[in-house]
Amino acid sequence: MRIPQLEECGRRDRAHLPGRGAHAGGPRRRRHGVHRGPRVRLRRGHANGGRLRDPRRHDRRRRPARCPAPLTVGPRLVLTLVRALLAIFYRRIDVAGRERVPATGALIVAANHQNGLVDPMMLLAAIPRPLRPLAKSGLFRHPIVAPFLRLAQALPVHRREDAGGRPVDNVETFQAVNDALARGEAILIFPEGVSQPEPTLMTLRTGAARILLEAEASGAAPVTLLPVGLVLHQPGLFREGRALVLIGEPIAAKDCVALYRTDPAAAVHRLTDRLAQALRRHIVEAEDxxxxxxxxxxxxxxxxxxxxxxxxxxxxxxxxxxxxxxxxxxxxxxxxxxxxxxxxxxxxxxxxxGLTPSSVGREYAPSLVARYAVREIVPLVVGLPLALLGIALHALPYAMLWLGIRLARPDPDTEATYKLAGGILIYPLGWAFEAWQAAKLGGAWATALFLLALFPAGFFALAWQARLANVRRETRALLHFLARRGLRARLVARRHALAEELERLAARVPESVLTGESV
Known part of the structure; x- marks a missing residue:
């Protein structure tokens, strides 16, 4: 079959989260308490939109690349919390291409945006460098999100749509970004500008290209532009969502830097188009x-x-x-x-x-079924008391969060954001109420036992429920196949026929189309 020929897969590394430090971000924003480097004069009325200096007036002497500063307390706290939340919420997050991230020097990480504030969280945990995120200015007024953005040293971007269509001024933001790159730091940006749930890349805004070209024109050390694709599956479902972070090769920009000296607008658009092509090679696009x-x-x-x-x-x-x-x-x-x-x-x-392609292809011989029952059902029975304790201890905040999500009705691309942000607020309140009740009813010993059991029992309950769901799926498949003779054989034959038809259709497609070199 031609579709699954995977030229690049063997050269990618695959790793689960942890990554070493990073921060998350969003579109483009205004400065917020960021340390300034040398002041940069900005010139309005410029051909690239009036936000950047004229590159022909700069001193183009290169500054040496600098090592990124170690994480300070605020970003480290955010990183620890982000890793914990992602590990609890998602069943699996894989990272491929981590070796492509330069260890030092100015860096712009540009990614697609389909999962609200969870996208920057994933990049924060996946990219092995501290990141300075760009986030829309409205988030800095959000009572839950704003403190974490400030701890992560995010930079606010003012968007025209947030200002009712009125012109906005991001001069200070661009200067803060330019200063950060001059210090050899890494910036995170989502060039689509907004999060949306559809599996397609929106038209990119020019901010990422303008930031790189302005930084290069100001005489900073070379800036690396790194495309990152986020491939998500059911990202809003607790313990069912999966994600893959695909880190691409750095984008060549030397010709755009040279062109920027004579034709800034053309250079910006060329680099933006190049970034869009790179992102499309690292995401999965479909019409709906x-x-x-x-x-x-x-x-x-x-x-x-x-x-x-x-x-x-x-x-x-x-x-x-x-x-x-x-x-x-x-x-x-x-x-x-x-x-x-x-x-x-x-x-x-x-x-x-209630079947899956994997359950269709599985053999259900009596000996295999017996071994499966011993291996899976016995731990369920033995672990039932501890699992029930974990479920009971977390039932109150879980119910409160479930009700809040039902009332809020978030869009698909913000569902995970609502659940995580709501969980940060609601779960501690629920636990505090339960601890107060334990102290009221049983005194200090009851409170101590509650606190000791809270997290171990909760994590055990998550694993127990995942095992139970798997056993239910396999049991349902077995009962179907026992009750309807020949059903499994018919489904397997249908699966084979679909695979063969797919191969025949794929044989018509030029290899250049399959690899994305042509459309």
Missing amino acids: RETLGLLRLMERVWREESGTAPAPASADWLQRASRAYRWLRRTAPADVQRFRCEVEEYAATLDRL
Whole structure:
């Protein structure tokens, strides 16, 4: 099959979070208590939008690259909290390409933006360097988010849409960013400017390119522009969401820096287009979320047919499959529509039966079932008392947060943000109330026992519930296959047929389309 040919996968490293320091961020913002380097004169009425200096008037002597400063107390606290929250909320986060992050020197990390404030949190934990995030200015007035932004040394960006369409002034923000890059620090920016849930890259704003070109023109050491793709699966679902952070190769910008001296506007647009192309190579784009869901189903079919693949390989497969789908929609629309209907029918069958492609392909021999029951069900029974204790200790804040989310009805791209931000506020309040009740009813000993059991029992309950959900899925599949003879064979045959049809369709697609070199 041609789609799963994965040229880059073998050269990527894969690691779970931890990464070493970082901070998170967002679009573009105004300065907030940032240490200033040498003052930079700014000139209005410039060809690139009136925010940056004229590069032809700068002293272009290079400053030597500087090592990034170690994390101070505020960013370190934020990093520790971010890692803890992500480890609790998400089932898995993989990082590929971490070796591409330069250890020293000025750095701009630019990423796609589909998951609200959780996107910068993921990059904070994944990038092995401290990051200075850019975030929209309105967040600095948020009662929960603002303190963490200030601790992370974020920089506020004023956006026209937040000012009712009126002109905004980001001169101080650009100067603070320029000073940070001159000190060899790393900046985090989301060049789309807004978070949105659809699996497509929006038109990029020019801020990332302008920041790099202005910093280079001011005589700072060379600035690295690093594209990072975030590939997310069910990011708003607690303990079900997964994420892959794909760190790309640094973007070549020397020609844009040279062009900026004579034609700043052309240089900015050239570098912005280059950044967009790089980001598209590291994300999975689809016309809508339903199409992406079908692609993910076929990716699981491919995995079952070809053997388990690591997360970067699965992401490469999805990228190639989505490019093939878009190309075939133009060149063979009838064949693609027929195949899509077949995949939708297969997906509906699995959904109705509560099955997955992996459970369809699994053997359910009596000896295997017996060993599975001993291995999985016995720990469930033995661990039931401690799991119930963990569930009971956290039931009150969980119910309060669930009710708050139901009332707030967040958009898909902010669901995880609401849950994490709400959890930071609601869970400590719930625990404090429970501790007060324990002290009131049982005194100091009851309070001490409550505090000792709170976190161990809670984490055990999470693992116990995950095991229970897996046992329920496998038991449901076994009962279906026992009650309906031949069902498993029919589903396996259908899976094989879909995989073969996918291979035939993929054979029509030029390799240059699959790799993203052409459309």
